[in-house]
Amino acid sequence: MIIHVGLDTVELNGEGFDILVKEGDTVKVGYPLSNIDLEFTKSSNKKVVTPVLITNYEDKVKSFHLENNSLRVKCKELVLKCELK
Structure with a gap:
């Protein structure tokens, strides 16, 4: 699965994001994948739309x-x- 949090958020260079897993990790239902400072993201004029592929x-x-x-x-x-x- 690819989960892309936000649109144009790559321009934040990781600021506002605390990623809790890495590629290849196995996760279970309810396991947090990341913590995101939504207020910071929104104040940086980035949308938090999140496509899942x-x-x-x-x-x-x-x-x-x-x-x-x-x-x-x-x-x-x-x-x-x-x-x-």
Whole structure:
């Protein structure tokens, strides 16, 4: 999965972000991935829209179920469940 927090946030050079995992880590439901200073991000005129991409879907994912297909979700709200092969 690729989770890109915010639009143009790369211009902040990591400021306002505390990443808690690294590439290749295994996480479980409810495990925090990062802490984000939303006020700082917004005050820097960056949007906090967060695209989530599932890569190698055919090779890695046995099934998935969309829990919420709303355009807006709240922090810690379940969006989808994936069962890996």
